[in-house]
Each structure stands twice: as C-alpha cells, then as structure tokens.
Amino acid sequence: MADNEPFARHLWPFFAMAGAPDGSWLATGGGDRTLRRWDPVKQRAIVGPINADAHWVLAVAVTPDGRQIVTGGGDGVVRVRSSRLR
Secondary structure, three states: OOOOOOOOOOOOOEEEEEEOOOOOOEEEEEOOOEEEEEEOOOOEEEEEEEEOOOOOEEEEEEOOOOOEEEEEEOOOOEEEEEOOOO
C-alpha cells in the first residue's frame, strides 16, 4: 500500500487514537461508538469494530505496558478493557 492510502474506516468520524508502546498497533475510537485496533504496517484492522460505548468514543489511551486500552465516552464513563480485543 502507498503511504497515503487510507485504512478502512469507522462509519462516523473517529475522535481519538493511541498507539501500543512498541508501535505494533493503533487503537481508534469514534462517533460510531466503536473501538478498533489497527496494524499500522499492513494498514488494516486487526480487531473490530467492538461496541465500546453507549455514546461516541471521545478518548483512547493505552497503558504503558500495552495490556489495556482505556476509553472515555460521551456518556462520561471511562472504560478499561484488555488490549487483546475480540
């Protein structure tokens, strides 16, 4: 794939992105209420979409050890889940 070729996408705009500490994957959250994990080299989804929130996913963070993904939603709730999403 070319460097500027887009990945597959969320159904609505995505609002947040965070990367694994080792750079092996990215996590995005969006207005479609989903969380997705991406392979930045192959430019494709590894996992997802995962229904992540009752409202838009507005924030995504990854713990320093890369084992958990933390999301913040438009409903004001913070959720912590394994980075091994299924």
